[in-house]
Amino acid sequence: xxxxxxxxxxxxxxxxxxxxxxxxSKKLTMWxxxxxxxxxxxxxxxxxxxxxxxxxxxxxxxxxSPSIANALxxxxxxxxxxxxxxxxxxxxxxxxxxxxxxxxxxxxxxxVVFAALHLREWFHMFSEGWSLSKNPTGGSVMFGATFFxxxxxxxxxxxxxxxxxxxxxxxxxxxxxxxxxxxxTGLYWHFVDLVxxxxxxxxxxxxxxxx
Amino acid sequence: MNANHTPAMKFFVLVxxxxxxxxxxxxxxxxxxxxxxxxxxxxxxxxxxxxxxxxLYFMHLKYDRPVLLWTFVLSIxxxxxxMNQIWPDAYRMVSIGHH
Numbered sequence: 001x002x003x004x005x006x007x008x009x010x011x012x013x014x015x016x017x018x019x020x021x022x023x024x025s026k027k028l029t030m031w032x033x034x035x036x037x038x039x040x041x042x043x044x045x046x047x048x049x050x051x052x053x054x055x056x057x058x059x060x061x062x063x064x065s066p067s068i069a070n071a072l073x074x075x076x077x078x079x080x081x082x083x084x085x086x087x088x089x090x091x092x093x094x095x096x097x098x099x100x101x102x103x104x105x106x107x108x109x110x111x112v113v114f115a116a117l118h119l120r121e122w123f124h125m126f127s128e129g130w131s132l133s134k135n136p137t138g139g140s141v142m143f144g145a146t147f148f149x150x151x152x153x154x155x156x157x158x159x160x161x162x163x164x165x166x167x168x169x170x171x172x173x174x175x176x177x178x179x180x181x182x183x184x185t186g187l188y189w190h191f192v193d194l195v196x197x198x199x200x201x202x203x204x205x206x207x208x209x210x211x
Numbered sequence: 212m213n214a215n216h217t218p219a220m221k222f223f224v225l226v227x228x229x230x231x232x233x234x235x236x237x238x239x240x241x242x243x244x245x246x247x248x249x250x251x252x253x254x255x256x257x258x259x260x261x262x263x264x265x266x267l268y269f270m271h272l273k274y275d276r277p278v279l280l281w282t283f284v285l286s287i288x289x290x291x292x293x294m295n296q297i298w299p300d301a302y303r304m305v306s307i308g309h310h
Contacts, residue, residue, distance in 0.1 A: 020276075020278055031279065033289055034283075035286065038287050042290070042291045044292060050297045050301045053298065054301040054303075054305050055304075079231055080227070083227040090220060092219070094292075138231060190269045192263060193269070197261040202254070202258075204248065206247075208242070210237070
């Protein structure tokens with residue numbers, strides 16, 4: 001008996017009705033979170049763009065090698081992790097638990113590789129004198145502030161996603177969680193992927209130094 | 212998501228290849244010597260297409276009820292459009308900087 005049918009049989013039909021979105025509350029909650037997070041990222045990307053347009057001495061410090069090439073590899077890694085997550089969700093929905101776990105493991109690994117590449121780039125920039133309040137090229141100090149804040153917030157999302165995937169993998173393996181949890185986590189992971197599609201061109205490519 | 216209505220995984224592999232190609236095209240555009248405004252416009256169009264593909268296929272919005280797309284995506288787009296009020300002040304800032 002469905003939740004709504006059970007509610008009606010108990011005389012609660014007037015208070016409980018089916019979701020207009022036709023999905024479980026956990027998935028709807030994830031969509032609400034994604035909507036709010038999209039506006040958060042939108043706001044900080046607008047703030048960055050405002051500062052960039054409003055600064056007469058904005059820096060374009062990224063050489064093709066290593067910065068742009070590294071960011072392109074990071075993009076490839078993240079896009080690939082989106083595909084492996086898609087495979088994990090599909091396998092979970094078809095009841096192929098071992099296959100789903102294998103693909104979730106691949107997604108976790110790719111997430112760790114992305115984070116490692118990102119941190120390596122950060123430490124390279126730190127060694128050149130960049131920080132939240134310092135610009136070694138003599139341009140606007142807001143470059144470091146916005147770059148590290150936005151990429152840092154995105155990196156935090158990636159690390160959170162990796163941790164969530166580890167928890168969901170364990171839960172799915174031990175039957176504590178089901179395939180719907182895998183799908184909901186997949187939704188989050190794809191959102192992190194989607195945000196990078198704006199971070200990469202706006203923060204890296206628009207700040208690439210001419211060849 | 213109803214798994215019965217989703218295409219085969221081969222289709223998603225093609226979508227993934229398409230997204231990788233678009234990232235490569237973005238880098239190519241960056242080094243073609245376009246003006247900042249042209250470069251920004253081209254990169255934003257590509258990013259929006261990538262995001263749309265990600266939402267429709269990777270996040271399965273195409274296979275969920277259309278009401279999800281209309282309520283969530285349109286409300287986010289509306290908020291982001293409203294944020295465009297800031298540009299006149301950004302240009303005022305840069306004119307002060309030049310003086």
